Amino acid sequence: MDTPERNQMNAPLNPNQDSPVFNFINTLSPIKPAKHVPFTHTFNSLTFSSPPSLFTESRFLKRHISLHTPKPHDSSQHVNPNYSNQGIRVADDAIHLPQPLKYNCRSPAYDSTFSADNTLLELPREAAPDVTYVQEEACKTDSVHNEFILQGTCRIQPKSEFPDCGWDGLIPDTTDLLIFNSPNEARAFNGLFQKPLDSSADLMSLLPQSSIINNGHNVQFLHSIASRSEHEIQDQHSDPSAVTETDHAAMNSNPNEKTDEELVSVMHRGLRRRCLDFEMASVRWKNSDDNSNTGSSSTLHGRNVTDENQLVHTKHNSDSRKCILPGIGLHLNALATLKDHNGIKNEKLSYGRKLSLICSTSSLKISTSQEHHHLALGAVSSEREIDPSNNSVQPAEDCREDLNQNSPKRKRRKSDPAGETEGCKRCNCKKSKCLKLYCECFAAGVYCIEPCSCQDCFNQAIHEDTVLQTRKQIESRNPLAFAPKVIRSSESVPEVGDDPNKTPASARHKRGCNCKKSSCLKKYCECFQGGVGCSISCRCEGCKNAFGRKDGSALVEAEPEEETEAGERGVADKDLQKTEIQNIEDHSDSALVSTPSLISRSLLPLPFSSKRKPPRSFVATISGSALFASSSQKLEKPSSLWSQSKHFQTVPDDEIPDVLSIDSSPVACIKTSSPNGKRISSPNCDLGQSSSRRGGRKLILQSIPSFPSLTNQQ
DNA sequence: GAGTTTGAAACT
DNA sequence: CAGTTTCAAACTC
Numbered sequence: 001m002d003t004p005e006r007n008q009m010n011a012p013l014n015p016n017q018d019s020p021v022f023n024f025i026n027t028l029s030p031i032k033p034a035k036h037v038p039f040t041h042t043f044n045s046l047t048f049s050s051p052p053s054l055f056t057e058s059r060f061l062k063r064h065i066s067l068h069t070p071k072p073h074d075s076s077q078h079v080n081p082n083y084s085n086q087g088i089r090v091a092d093d094a095i096h097l098p099q100p101l102k103y104n105c106r107s108p109a110y111d112s113t114f115s116a117d118n119t120l121l122e123l124p125r126e127a128a129p130d131v132t133y134v135q136e137e138a139c140k141t142d143s144v145h146n147e148f149i150l151q152g153t154c155r156i157q158p159k160s161e162f163p164d165c166g167w168d169g170l171i172p173d174t175t176d177l178l179i180f181n182s183p184n185e186a187r188a189f190n191g192l193f194q195k196p197l198d199s200s201a202d203l204m205s206l207l208p209q210s211s212i213i214n215n216g217h218n219v220q221f222l223h224s225i226a227s228r229s230e231h232e233i234q235d236q237h238s239d240p241s242a243v244t245e246t247d248h249a250a251m252n253s254n255p256n257e258k259t260d261e262e263l264v265s266v267m268h269r270g271l272r273r274r275c276l277d278f279e280m281a282s283v284r285w286k287n288s289d290d291n292s293n294t295g296s297s298s299t300l301h302g303r304n305v306t307d308e309n310q311l312v313h314t315k316h317n318s319d320s321r322k323c324i325l326p327g328i329g330l331h332l333n334a335l336a337t338l339k340d341h342n343g344i345k346n347e348k349l350s351y352g353r354k355l356s357l358i359c360s361t362s363s364l365k366i367s368t369s370q371e372h373h374h375l376a377l378g379a380v381s382s383e384r385e386i387d388p389s390n391n392s393v394q395p396a397e398d399c400r401e402d403l404n405q406n407s408p409k410r411k412r413r414k415s416d417p418a419g420e421t422e423g424c425k426r427c428n429c430k431k432s433k434c435l436k437l438y439c440e441c442f443a444a445g446v447y448c449i450e451p452c453s454c455q456d457c458f459n460q461a462i463h464e465d466t467v468l469q470t471r472k473q474i475e476s477r478n479p480l481a482f483a484p485k486v487i488r489s490s491e492s493v494p495e496v497g498d499d500p501n502k503t504p505a506s507a508r509h510k511r512g513c514n515c516k517k518s519s520c521l522k523k524y525c526e527c528f529q530g531g532v533g534c535s536i537s538c539r540c541e542g543c544k545n546a547f548g549r550k551d552g553s554a555l556v557e558a559e560p561e562e563e564t565e566a567g568e569r570g571v572a573d574k575d576l577q578k579t580e581i582q583n584i585e586d587h588s589d590s591a592l593v594s595t596p597s598l599i600s601r602s603l604l605p606l607p608f609s610s611k612r613k614p615p616r617s618f619v620a621t622i623s624g625s626a627l628f629a630s631s632s633q634k635l636e637k638p639s640s641l642w643s644q645s646k647h648f649q650t651v652p653d654d655e656i657p658d659v660l661s662i663d664s665s666p667v668a669c670i671k672t673s674s675p676n677g678k679r680i681s682s683p684n685c686d687l688g689q690s691s692s693r694r695g696g697r698k699l700i701l702q703s704i705p706s707f708p709s710l711t712n713q714q
Numbered sequence: 715g716a717g718t719t720t721g722a723a724a725c726t
Numbered sequence: 727c728a729g730t731t732t733c734a735a736a737c738t739c
Contacts, residue, residue: 431733437723438733477724517720523736524720 426452434459435470437481442467445482485510486530512537520545 427448432438434448434457441448441459447467448459458466474481486509509527512535513520520543523529527538533548534540543550 427734429734432723436733438735440735443723474723481723511722514721518736522720524722526722529736 427454428452429454429457431455433457435467437474442471443482445471480510483510485526486532508532508535508537513540514538515540515543519543520549 427434427439427441429439429452432442434442434452434454437443439448439454439459441452441454447461448454448457458470460467471482509530509532513525513527515525515527515538518524518528520528520534520538520540525534525540525545527534527540528545528547531547534543534545534550535548536550538550540550
């Protein structure tokens with residue numbers, strides 16, 4: 001491209017903000033402060049509420065690491081100067097779910113800073129001995145009652161061996177990531193959390209500061225109440241470096257203390273992105289380091305805790321100590337930082353390919369699929385994992401390829417839509433610079449990664465500011481722009497031929513489609529693509545959506561006009577069914593494979609789930625992943641918000657059915673009945689229901705204000 | 715792989 | 727708010 005514009009694009013970006021993009025952004029109208037509505041996410045034993053925006057933003061962060069191993073043209077750019085210390089927690093041995101942990105989470109969404117004053121972390125004293133990893137995201141000060149309660153958290157026992165391991169911070173995410181159906185599962189993964197930490201590495205310092213950049217505030221950390229007061233917390237937050245040192249010391253002496261300090265940003269990031277990015281990284285590192293660390297070869301599938309503990313060995317800075325990267329819980333951000341700060345070279349992170357987002361699923365795979373050895377942990381897009389069309393294994397492999405391949409960007413594989421999973425999603429933008437909703441990556445709230453075939457991509461960590469500002473601008477225009485396009489409840493998942501409209505909570509496209517030629521029978525139609533029926537909100541013409549026509553009521557209740565269309569619909573359905581059925585079958589298989597209990601139940605195959613990108617901020621869950629996966633799967637382009645909210649939902653094995661409903665509840669709440677995308681809470685949203693269903697381990701959506709608030713938040 | 719179609723997103 | 731343009735995915739060949 002030799003156009004002036006192109007030249008501009010090629011011009012150095014970021015640092016100076018001299019680039020056109022920055023100028024452009026600067027000219028953007030001020031973004032109005034987002035209103036944060038408490039959004040409760042329940043997962044597993046962990047429940048918290050936070051504004052959706054938080055998640056959205058986190059999604060970008062999720063691929064943060066990619067930033068550091070960006071596309072070739074970005075290679076020149078490196079660490080974002082803005083990176084600051086973010087809390088990193090150390091997790092070690094045990095994952096202890098049943099422990100209630102409560103803390104307040106604020107939305108980072110816009111300023112990504114914590115407000116210490118508001119930050120609340122409540123840890124039962126009893127849990128104190130156990131290091132609880134709580135990750136707190138920078139929260140917007142204005143957010144109210146963003147409180148999340150971890151009922152079950154990972155209990156980690158710091159190893160004396162690695163007192164100052166910087167990796168600790170990475171793990172906190174695991175809390176979010178891991179969802180166990182049963183205590184046994186949790187035990188199984190205890191080892192995963194155990195990892196050697198690179199001593200000197202101060203993860204805190206490593207973490208990108210992007211989140212805090214906006215307001216210039218320092219990272220604020222959540223501290224567990226158990227160990228300290230909020231004030232104390234604030235004080236420490238003010239001085240990240242101090243915290244770091246303290247952390248190190250604490251690690252040696254008092255795990256609890258340490259963790260408190262570090263809960264911090266990392267935690268919040270982890271919450272935001274619960275993805276197994278780390279795992280992916282682990283894989284890479286492992287690959288690279290395998291030569292030296294053959295012993296670490298323990299495969300993921302090895303459920304043996306012992307093996308898992310050694311899942312990945314990585315060297316950091318020639319540090320002989322093996323650094324075990326837990327397959328779960330380490331997220332890309334941390335890796336990115338580590339890379340930059342800890343002396344970890346790009347080489348480790350970038351093998352010719354950017355780190356792809358890894359999805360939480362990996363953890364699941366670990367437990368369930370023997371096939372995927374190291375790869376099991378490999379990046380798996382959340383959606384993929386759920387993806388019916390793909391075996392659970394499949395996703396991992398895709399990512400695997402990414403990891404192993406040094407090949408240049410691959411063009412989007414049409415034949416492999418599944419490749420577009422949360423972790424593996426890729427776009428092909430040419431003119432939008434990946435800063436518009438045209439870009440699926442951007443729209444999904446994630447950074448573009450190497451697999452993308454985009455050109456002049458600004459949707460990268462190195463352009464974080466640009467991305468965030470652009471995003472804000474878009475949100476200012478349409479607060480729901482980054483919200484999931486399809487809001488669906490579990491029950492809404494339509495089976496072929498079913499009328500989605502039958503159920504009040506049925507899934508619907510946020511804004512409805514506007515199809516004119518596709519008859520809503522092709523993926524051009526977002527409703528169809530999302531596997532949902534058209535609704536009143538749709539302005540489509542000649543709707544034949546197999547999932548439910550705009551006049552959907554007809555499907556069930558034979559209305560006069562329906563009869564006329566019935567024939568057409570039947571035909572259309574048949575056409576669709578070929579595909580759908582196949583998809584469904586695939587889903588079933590995969591689902592069963594990955595999560596026999598949960599998936600089989602909760603996961604209803606969505607025809608397009610594979611293609612529809614899941615929220616990138618997927619939470620990795622072990623057995624729970626299936627659950628999440630299923631829920632996320634249901635979302636067409638689930639926003640991180642969405643996916644996360646679901647992820648946080650915990651369901652006992654015996655309550656799977658409830659899970660679905662619960663799971664759906666948020667969705668149901670989101671269901672839009674109005675064209676403008678305003679969300680109206682539905683009866684299903686009733687928090688009480690969800691909470692009531694949960695047993696001890698489960699969490700409760702405490703304050704999920706009805707979803708409607710989502711609209712206002714931004 | 716190139717070209718076309720389609721409809722969302724963006725723009726006016 | 728409506729009309730138009732731009733854009734990239736979906737689709738076709």
